[in-house]
Structure formats: structure tokens, C-alpha cells
Amino acid sequence: MTTEDEVAQTLASYAARAFDADCAVFARVGVNGLRLAGTAPGMAQLSEADKAAAQWTMDKGMPAGKGADTLPGARWLFVPLRTARLFSGVIAIGRDAPLSPIERRRLDAFADQAANALERAHLARAYEETQIEAGEERMRSIMLSSLSHDLRTPITGILGAASSLRVYGAKHDEATRAELLSSIESEAARLQRYVEKLLDMTRLDAGGIKAKKEAVDVGDIIARVVQRANAVAENKWIDGDVEPGLPLLKADPLLLEQAVYNLVENAIFHAKESEQIVIQAHYSDGVRIEVLDGGPGLPKGGETRIFDKFARGEATKDDGTGLGLAIVKGFATLMGAAVSAHNRSDQHGAVFTIAFPESALVSERSDDRGQPQSADNR
Amino acid sequence: MTAASPKALIIDDEKAIRRFVRSVLVAEDFTVDEAFDLASAREAIAASKPDLVILDLDLPDGDGSELIPQLLTDGPAILVLSAYDEESRKVAALDAGAHDFVTKPFGVKEFMARVRAAMRHRLHEQGAPAVYDDGRLKVDLPRHQVLIEGRDPKLTPREFEILRLLLIAGGRVLTHRQLIERLWGKTQNVDVQTLRVHVRNLRQKIEADGESPTTVLTEPGVGYRFGL
Numbered sequence: 001m002t003t004e005d006e007v008a009q010t011l012a013s014y015a016a017r018a019f020d021a022d023c024a025v026f027a028r029v030g031v032n033g034l035r036l037a038g039t040a041p042g043m044a045q046l047s048e049a050d051k052a053a054a055q056w057t058m059d060k061g062m063p064a065g066k067g068a069d070t071l072p073g074a075r076w077l078f079v080p081l082r083t084a085r086l087f088s089g090v091i092a093i094g095r096d097a098p099l100s101p102i103e104r105r106r107l108d109a110f111a112d113q114a115a116n117a118l119e120r121a122h123l124a125r126a127y128e129e130t131q132i133e134a135g136e137e138r139m140r141s142i143m144l145s146s147l148s149h150d151l152r153t154p155i156t157g158i159l160g161a162a163s164s165l166r167v168y169g170a171k172h173d174e175a176t177r178a179e180l181l182s183s184i185e186s187e188a189a190r191l192q193r194y195v196e197k198l199l200d201m202t203r204l205d206a207g208g209i210k211a212k213k214e215a216v217d218v219g220d221i222i223a224r225v226v227q228r229a230n231a232v233a234e235n236k237w238i239d240g241d242v243e244p245g246l247p248l249l250k251a252d253p254l255l256l257e258q259a260v261y262n263l264v265e266n267a268i269f270h271a272k273e274s275e276q277i278v279i280q281a282h283y284s285d286g287v288r289i290e291v292l293d294g295g296p297g298l299p300k301g302g303e304t305r306i307f308d309k310f311a312r313g314e315a316t317k318d319d320g321t322g323l324g325l326a327i328v329k330g331f332a333t334l335m336g337a338a339v340s341a342h343n344r345s346d347q348h349g350a351v352f353t354i355a356f357p358e359s360a361l362v363s364e365r366s367d368d369r370g371q372p373q374s375a376d377n378r
Numbered sequence: 379m380t381a382a383s384p385k386a387l388i389i390d391d392e393k394a395i396r397r398f399v400r401s402v403l404v405a406e407d408f409t410v411d412e413a414f415d416l417a418s419a420r421e422a423i424a425a426s427k428p429d430l431v432i433l434d435l436d437l438p439d440g441d442g443s444e445l446i447p448q449l450l451t452d453g454p455a456i457l458v459l460s461a462y463d464e465e466s467r468k469v470a471a472l473d474a475g476a477h478d479f480v481t482k483p484f485g486v487k488e489f490m491a492r493v494r495a496a497m498r499h500r501l502h503e504q505g506a507p508a509v510y511d512d513g514r515l516k517v518d519l520p521r522h523q524v525l526i527e528g529r530d531p532k533l534t535p536r537e538f539e540i541l542r543l544l545l546i547a548g549g550r551v552l553t554h555r556q557l558i559e560r561l562w563g564k565t566q567n568v569d570v571q572t573l574r575v576h577v578r579n580l581r582q583k584i585e586a587d588g589e590s591p592t593t594v595l596t597e598p599g600v601g602y603r604f605g606l
Binding site: 148149154157160161167171172176186187 | 392393394395397398399401402404405436461463482483484485486487489
């Protein structure tokens with residue numbers, strides 16, 4: 001419910017009590033449109049004819065309905081809510097007995113107050129919407145510049161190294177030739193990682209990925225990720241740590257593996273000084289898969305935003321794509337799991353978590369040890 | 379060039395780009411230093427007094443063009459590495475004193491052509507070759523004479539001046555602003571459209587094919603250069 005609706009609701013409830021009547025408040029939409037924004041509790045439904053009468057009041061800026069010059073036979077009285085500048089809406093009062101002249105003057109005074117309150121709320125909402133649009137615009141521009149940088153940089157490296165080899169190959173010494181060749185390989189691999197993520201993200205955005213629900217052994221998934229990650233990580237060691245007897249999960253094995261892998265890859269890029277990355281899985285009201293690193297941790301307030309597309313675009317410039325974590329969130333959501341991130345309490349570093357709820361478990365845990373053990377005191 | 383090998387400084391945060399640019403410059407007998415951000419670049423500039431600076435604008439700790447004022451005092455040739463969608467940034471770098479740019483991605487031939495033009499500019503700062511002759515187009519600067527296949531194309535004074543400025547820039551790009559200031563002076567308020575009209579007329583008189591010019595080349599959004 002928007003603040004504008006809350007204001008309309010409050011006005012309607014107040015007027016209903018004050019005049020012992022049904023009451024509805026219509027708020028302005030655009031220049032001259034109306035929408036029903038608030039009604040007093042337990043009020044009778046407004047008919048299409050009633051709504052048309054409200055619109056007539058808005059258009060003409062004149063009261064209509066019971067006790068007014070226009071439509072005097074109706075059950076409702078419609079009064080425009082007029083500010084100094086414009087009409088901010090219409091208030092409708094429905095009562096079997098017509099309003100007395102004193103009540104009518106009180107209603108007009110009330111309408112003056114209500115008009116201003118409603119207009120302020122309307123402006124606040126319009127302002128907020130503009131802010132959101134501006135935010136999205138900025139997002140788009142960050143996204144585009146990030147995209148073009150991430151695609152262009154490896155291409156520049158590859159083309160440059162290849163043309164250097166072609167034109168100067170004979171002049172280069174053996175070490176330089178080897179360096180240029182390894183540049184071509186590593187930049188192509190970087191481009192490949194980026195394009196894969198871009199495709200994943202595009203398919204997610206287009207709703208083209210359906211998550212399977214198979215019985216999945218988390219231990220298998222983590223073992224595969226550990227193997228893949230250790231093959232590419234330099235100066236780092238990735239470890240798996242799976243609680244024995246963890247129940248099977250209803251999940252999509254490929255999506256889950258990729259999601260966990262992206263978390264590890266994220267740790268490899270962002271926790272540069274961290275030598276060890278641990279993937280833990282344990283039971284805690286469902287199954288939690290956590291990736292722990294020993295890096296600098298998350299910036300303040302970054303805990304939720306970090307899963308947004310291109311969140312890194314503003315802060316850092318590195319080998320990451322800005323898409324990995326957004327894909328984790330997308331895949332997890334498809335499988336009914338939740339993602340979160342926070343800083344470690346035992347040392348510096350970050351923890352990224354994919355949490356599957358109890359309902360995603362296939363079987364009871366094979367050994368019931370009563371209290372589930374937490375990951376920290378093992 | 380001096381007898382000792384010229385010194386180049388590569389300022390870029392991308393290892394792969396530093397690597398291949400270094401390989402090219404080493405093959406061209408430069409002594410090469412590298413820096414990866416503004417801070418390390420400032421140190422390297424002070425320490426090595428480079429003859430050529432390869433400058434990426436997009437550095438992790440700021441905009442590479444911040445270094446240009448510091449560089450101008452020692453006078454190295456400055457070649458900017460930029461992206462095609464960074465028009466306003468590369469124009470700003472050129473107007474601040476950078477000598478030329480290459481757009482990523484680029485091959486080594488294009489890169490070395492720009493390096494040579496930027497270095498040439500530095501060495502010939504005071505004087506340009508007096509006569510240019512490519513067989514079809516002949517420009518005799520001291521005599522203010524232009525011949526196309528032996529015929530006088532009858533250039534207006536402004537058209538001749540545009541040709542002269544681009545020619546003495548030796549293949550370096552000149553920004554719209556640089557051309558306008560030199561043609562009309564700093565105080566005149568002349569827009570790019572007016573410059574374009576003169577360039578179009580010049581091309582019609584001297585290019586073999588006005589539709590695909592080979593002598594006066596357009597750098598979209600930036601300016602013009604002489605096609606050597």
C-alpha cells in the first residue's frame with residue numbers, strides 16, 4: 001500500500017466516523033483521472049454510476065449527488081478536494097439522511113484539509129517514482145559501460161597479442177612469445193566465462209530456465225565444485241566440508257553446481273589475499289550451503305545489494321563480471337532457495353549462503369542426533 | 379631520435395594489454411616501463427622521464443587524463459588508449475595535450491602508426507616538411523601551392539589552412555576545437571557544422587572519391603587527421 005493510499009484510507013475512516021456515514025476517497029491520477037484510493041471499513045460497494053458521478057465532480061470541480069444541484073436523488077454526495085492549485089481528488093459521503101447545513105460546512109472544511117494532505121502524498125509518490133526511474137536509468141548505463149568494458153578488454157588483449165606475434169614474431173624472444181600465447185589463452189578463457197554468464201543471465205531474465213526437481217546429494221555437488229575451482233584457482237586452496245548424514249535435496253543439480261561454483265569464483269576474485277576458501281554444507285532448519293573466504297569482507301550495507309546485477313560496477317573494477325552473484329540469486333530462487341551474504345564473525349572475510357528450506361529436503365536426516373549441530377562448533 | 383633507445387611508459391591496469399604493448403615497443407627498440415594506476419604512473423614519470431607515454435584513461439584510482447598536465451612539462455609524446463564509446467573523454471584528453479589516440483581493440487600496425495605520428499610530432503614540433511608529394515597530391519607549404527595531378531584545385535584560404543594544419547600534424551588527429559581555434563581564433567564562436575562544410579568542400583576538390591576520402595580522414599565525434 002502506498003502512502004497515498006494510506007492517507008486516503010485515513011481520511012475516509014475519519015470522515016465516516018465524523019459524519020456517521022459510508023465514505024470513499026478518490027485520488028487524482030495523471031492530470032484529471034481518478035482512482036478509488038481509500039474506503040471506510042465495512043462500506044457498501046460503489047456502483048459504476050457512482051464512479052461516473054465522482055469523475056463528473058472531478059471534471060467540473062463541483063459537488064454532485066445527494067443535496068447538490070446535480071444528481072440530487074443519489075445516495076452519495078461527491079465533493080471535490082480542491083487545493084490552491086488543483087483538484088487532488090473527490091470525497092464521497094453516503095448516508096440515508098442528507099447532511100445538515102452545519103455538517104455540510106464541516107464537510108467543506110474537512111475537504112480543504114484532505115485535499116492538501118492527499119496532494120502532498122501524491123507528490124511524494126510521484127517523486128519516489130521519478131527517483132526509481134532515475135535509479136534504473138543509472139543502472140542501465142552502469143550495465144552498458146560495464147558490459148562493453150568486460151567484452152572489449154579481453155578482445156583487445158587477444159587481438160593485440162596475436163597481431164604482435166604475427167608482425168614481430170621473429171623479433172620476440174622465447175619468453176615474450178610464451179607470454180603472449182598465454183595471454184591469448186587466459187583472455188579467451190575470461191571472455192568465455194563472461195559470455196557464459198551473460199547467456200545465463202539473459203536466459204534467466206527471459207524466463208527461459210526451468211529448474212528440475214531431482215534428488216541431489218549436496219556432497220557430490222560440492223566435491224565437483226571443489227575439483228573445478230582448484231583447477232583454475234592460483235595461490236588458493238578450495239575445501240569442501242559437508243556435515244555427515246545430510247538429507248538429499250530436491251533441486252536441479254546443474255543449476256545448483258553452477259550457483260555454488262559462482263560463489264566460489266566470486267571468492268577467488270574478491271578475496272585476493274585469502275588463501276583458503278571453504279564450502280560448507282550443514283543442517284539448520286533446512287540445508288545451508290555456505291562459501292567462506294578470508295578476504296576483506298563486504299562493504300557496509302552491501303549485504304543485499306551485492307546480489308544485484310552489476311552491483312560491483314560502482315565500487316570496484318576487477319576480473320569479475322558483475323553477473324555471477326545475480327545468477328546465483330536467480331538460480332537459487334528458481335529452486336526455492338534463499339541467498340544471503342554477511343561478514344564472518346570468527347575472522348575477517350565473507351560468508352555467502354544458499355539456504356534450502358525444510359520443504360526442499362527429500363528424506364529425513366539419516367542419523368538423528370537430536371540437536372542439529374551448527375557449522376561453527378564442529 | 380637520440381642514439382640511446384627511446385623510453386616508453388605504459389600506463390594500463392590490464393596485464394594482458396601491458397604485455398602485448400610492451401612486446402611491440404621492445405621489438406621497436408624502446409626501453410619500456412610499466413605502471414598500472416595513477417599513483418604508480420606518477421612515480422614512474424618522475425623516475426624515468428619517458429619519451430613516449432601510452433595512457434589508458436580508465437584507471438582503477440582515477441581518470442588517466444589527470445596525468446596529462448604533469449606530462450606536458452617534460453614533453454613526452456602521449457598516446458591515449460580509449461574505447462569507442464568514450465568520445466568525450468578522449469576529446470578532453472586530446473584538448474588537454476595528448477597527441478593522439480587508438481581505439482580498443484587495435485592491432486600492432488595501427489598502434490605503431492599512431493606511435494610514430496605522436497613521436498614525429500614531438501621531434502618536429504618547430505617545423506613541418508615543406509613539401510608533401512604522394513604522386514597525386516602535392517602540397518608546397520612555403521609557396522602556398524596545392525596541385526592535384528598537376529592541376530590547381532583552387533582552394534579557398536580556409537580550405538588551404540585546414541589542409542596545412544592536418545599535414546603538419548603529420549597524421550595525428552586534430553580535434554574539432556583545435557581546428558576551429560586555429561582557423562578562426564579562440565574568440566570566435568564557430569560551430570562544428572561550419573567546420574564540416576569547409577572540410578566537405580576541401581574533400582570535393584582534393585579527394586579522388588569525395589565519398590570515401592583517403593586524404594582528410596574523419597575521426598567520428600573527435601576531429602580529423604591527414605591520411606599519410
